[in-house]
């Protein structure tokens with residue numbers, strides 16, 4: 001049995017048709033398979049590898065922490081310097097109201113923590129989520145999805161979840177005095193990169209304030225420079241009550257977090273205590289990687305500052321007639337094609353040629369480009385040239 005066969009037989013799968021790209025090694029912008037097959041990563045493992053693969057500063061930080069300690073106790077009991085240091089560093093870069101960080105293992109756990117926190121802090125149960133949002137895959141996070149085509153066999157989800165249409169001001173009336181929280185992404189990712197219109201996010205926040213609900217912003221994909229700002233909400237002049245982070249946070253290591261005021265996070269500590277517990281949340285090796293990632297993003301300020309310019313350049317080159325619309329903020333890009341039947345053959349062809357792009361969960365008409373932020377112009381040219389080859393391939397299929 002070769003590796004591929006063993007993978008399909010013994011590793012739990014998420015679909016009948018996994019990409020099956022065999023990974024031997026990854027560095028910088030590239031993932032390598034057997035025989036030196038090279039893939040230019042234009043997806044960052046879904047907005048994770050913002051500094052590219054195995055950034056040397058991150059690797060060194062991981063190695064240094066390995067020599068000190070790994071797990072010592074379930075989260076919250078021991079004072080671990082990396083956890084303290086990162087919470088201080090990160091919150092110093094945010095609005096002063098966001099002054100404390102609760103660590104989680106991943107994005108979905110951060111979402112679960114936020115839902116529990118908001119229900120407990122407000123004493124209310126109603127949760128509002130947006131249509132075509134994706135917040136993770138546990139039962140609580142799945143309950144936030146509007147479309148039940150993927151989740152119908154897990155129903156019922158958690159009760160009292162209601163949906164509003166993203167960018168629809170009329171729907172804000174559904175946020176009422178019974179609402180514990182509104183959870184939304186500042187830019188909807190899996191809906192195909194849908195940007196908020198005008199001051200939509202500010203209006204959501206205002207409505208939350210008016211009725212006594214908490215605003216939770218899920219920046220799990222948009223965070224850590226992806227959109228050309230450390231966090232997307234900073235460019236929309238809005239401060240959430242709760243900020244969710246993961247993915248790009250760990251430089252390739254699994255970690256997530258919930259940022260809020262210390263007062264709000266302290267809701268978990270009494271009446272009763274242990275509002276949320278996690279064994280591995282904030283694992284010291286992952287936090288060491290997060291510290292290194294943040295330090296690189298801040299000290300090499302051009303990485304974030306140039307994301308928009310690089311994206312403008314990339315987008316200006318994708319001019320084929322099959323491109324219907326490109327939506328983007330920084331290197332967070334959705335490319336809509338004129339015919340949804342083009343998406344799958346395009347993505348598969350381009351991957352075969354050595355460029356990793358990806359599907360969106362809820363937008364069958366678009367494909368995703370979200371490369372490491374360290375991409376240079378030569379690599380953009382290379383990716384664009386192979387994508388243009390992909391459009392030529394589509395021409396040969398006669399799909400229009």
Ligand SMILES: Cc1ncc(COP(=O)(O)O)c(C=O)c1O
Nearest residue numbers: 106107108134135136220221246
């Ligand atoms: C916006 C958003 N929220 C939450 C999650 C869940 O994060 P994780 O897969 O780390 O649990 C994801 C994952 O793709 C996401 O895109």
